[in-house]
Amino acid sequence: MNFLFRLLIIFIIPLSVFSQVAEVTIENLNARMDRIRDYSADALIKSDIPLIKILPVRATIYFKQKNKFRIKSKGIAILPKQGFLDLSELLSGKENYTALFSGFDVIGNYRSEIITILPAGDTTDLILAKLWIDPTGYLVRKSQITTRTNGTITIDYTYNNQNKFGLPDSMIFTVDVKKFKIPKGVATDINKISSEEEKKPTSKTGKIFIQLTNYQINKGLSDEVFQK
Amino acid sequence: MLLKSTYNEFIKIAAKPRSYLGLAAITILVGVILFALKVDGLSFISFVTASFEQTLSFEGNILNGNLVAFIVLQMLIIHIPLLVALVTGDLVSGEAAMGTIRMLASKPISRTQLLLSKFIAGGTYTLLIIIWLGIMSVLFGKLLFGSGDLMVLNSDGLVILPQSDINWRYLCGFAVAFLALLTVSSLSICLSCFTENSIGPIVTTMAIIILFTIIGTLDVRIFDKIRPFLFTTHMASWRSFFEEPVPMKDIYRSIFILIGHNILLLAISLNKFNNKDITS
Numbered sequence: 472m473n474f475l476f477r478l479l480i481i482f483i484i485p486l487s488v489f490s491q492v493a494e495v496t497i498e499n500l501n502a503r504m505d506r507i508r509d510y511s512a513d514a515l516i517k518s519d520i521p522l523i524k525i526l527p528v529r530a531t532i533y534f535k536q537k538n539k540f541r542i543k544s545k546g547i548a549i550l551p552k553q554g555f556l557d558l559s560e561l562l563s564g565k566e567n568y569t570a571l572f573s574g575f576d577v578i579g580n581y582r583s584e585i586i587t588i589l590p591a592g593d594t595t596d597l598i599l600a601k602l603w604i605d606p607t608g609y610l611v612r613k614s615q616i617t618t619r620t621n622g623t624i625t626i627d628y629t630y631n632n633q634n635k636f637g638l639p640d641s642m643i644f645t646v647d648v649k650k651f652k653i654p655k656g657v658a659t660d661i662n663k664i665s666s667e668e669e670k671k672p673t674s675k676t677g678k679i680f681i682q683l684t685n686y687q688i689n690k691g692l693s694d695e696v697f698q699k
Numbered sequence: 700m701l702l703k704s705t706y707n708e709f710i711k712i713a714a715k716p717r718s719y720l721g722l723a724a725i726t727i728l729v730g731v732i733l734f735a736l737k738v739d740g741l742s743f744i745s746f747v748t749a750s751f752e753q754t755l756s757f758e759g760n761i762l763n764g765n766l767v768a769f770i771v772l773q774m775l776i777i778h779i780p781l782l783v784a785l786v787t788g789d790l791v792s793g794e795a796a797m798g799t800i801r802m803l804a805s806k807p808i809s810r811t812q813l814l815l816s817k818f819i820a821g822g823t824y825t826l827l828i829i830i831w832l833g834i835m836s837v838l839f840g841k842l843l844f845g846s847g848d849l850m851v852l853n854s855d856g857l858v859i860l861p862q863s864d865i866n867w868r869y870l871c872g873f874a875v876a877f878l879a880l881l882t883v884s885s886l887s888i889c890l891s892c893f894t895e896n897s898i899g900p901i902v903t904t905m906a907i908i909i910l911f912t913i914i915g916t917l918d919v920r921i922f923d924k925i926r927p928f929l930f931t932t933h934m935a936s937w938r939s940f941f942e943e944p945v946p947m948k949d950i951y952r953s954i955f956i957l958i959g960h961n962i963l964l965l966a967i968s969l970n971k972f973n974n975k976d977i978t979s
Contacts, residue, residue, distance in 0.1 A: 542758050547859050551755060624754075
């Protein structure tokens with residue numbers, strides 16, 4: 472009985488402490504996020520996706536609490552399907568997740584806490600999220616989102632001008648890219664014979680670089696901006 | 700004399716109802732495709748981008764006039780040779796069938812000039828077909844769907860070209876497509892010199908195009924040596940202008956081979972027509 476009690480103490484106390492550390496960090500992160508009612512920013516989007524050739528595109532990003540988000544671009548822009556709103560939506564309510572402190576790591580030159588987020592329900596698409604949070608300013612230096620449908624998306628953040636709001640100056644999305652093939656009937660390049668170069672295996676991950684400038688924070692954004 | 704004879708050939712082409720068949724067919728076909736894309740174009744696009752859209756999303760107006768024009772050209776450029784051959788395959792053999800070639804050959808014009816005028820008239824008709832196709836696809840496409848970046852659909856990936864970088868590609872693409880169709884025109888006129896009925900050269904031209912296209916499409920090593928020299932291999936080289944970077948070396952090679960075919964077919968036609976025993 473004594474042994475069992477000790478065993479329970481050994482496992483439960485650290486788990487409880489880890490959970491408390493994580494919750495404090497997430498609370499601080501949420502408090503920073505709550506300072507932003509809305510924002511818009513100019514974005515330069517560069518994509519490096521296997522089998523897609525595209526030049527950098529300029530766009531404007533709009534966000535409004537709690538979950539309104541839109542990217543407007545004159546040209547065609549390629550963006551990750553997930554990674555913009557998933558975390559803020561998940562972290563918006565304590566009942567939605569369980570946060571666990573998983574150790575420390577150095578991202579860039581910043582010592583960061585690794586927080587693992589487990590969604591409360593098993594019906595969500597999101598399976599697991601990992602956040603590397605710099606505890607000195609409560610800035611997310613890196614995040615990793617694993618979903619049922621889209622695999623894993625890793626996002627690296629760099630900050631400069633909007634530190635106090637926790638808004639990044641650049642984000643690098645690393646996404647899983649599945650095998651891509653357009654039927655010849657649709658492409659109709661019927662005379663094209665696949666060359667040895669094309670038969671080489673291509674990278675299974677793609678990168679999307681988003682550089683953000685000219686932030687307009689809490690200036691009041693109309694809901695019409697988000698209507699498509 | 701050559702100009703006068705060419706003018707006469709234009710009048711003959713203009714007088715034949717079948718000459719308008721090509722223009723009417725392009726108008727109807729493009730009209731149908733534009734209507735279909737206007738009604739359900741987005742599902743067509745999502746069919747193409749579906750494999751990407753599991754992880755990525757495309758922002759901006761994808762279904763715009765530039766993409767619509769590109770889809771129209773891809774679909775129709777395969778069928779245009781028939782519309783060209785329908786008119787040009789008849790230019791010499793039609794005269795033989797009607798019995799007017801003997802009278803034509805007795806006019807104070809050399810047989811070389813006579814045949815050259817038919818080649819020029821056939822080429823001009825081909826140019827008209829291409830211009831009409833351009834007007835219908837690019838102009839009407841942009842009018843109906845607006846302009847925007849072009850998403851080029853290749854079987855091995857996507858190329859997205861900015862709106863400002865597209866018009867010159869269409870112009871150059873149409874020029875190369877014209878050269879390819881001119882080869883079809885030359886082939887059908889050449890075949891037309893060998894027969895005395897209208898249907899023969901038209902059907903033979905299409906049969907040759909189908910045969911060469913099959914040889915070109917089959918990924919079999921035995922055809923590797925001859926594939927680069929078939930004119931059908933280079934008929935789709937207009938698409939190369941929509942690649943990034945533009946493979947100029949490949950385009951120059953295609954132009955060279957297509958011009959070579961035209962010269963060869965003209966030489967064969969001249970040789971045959973000049974030595975032809977016209978008895979009909």
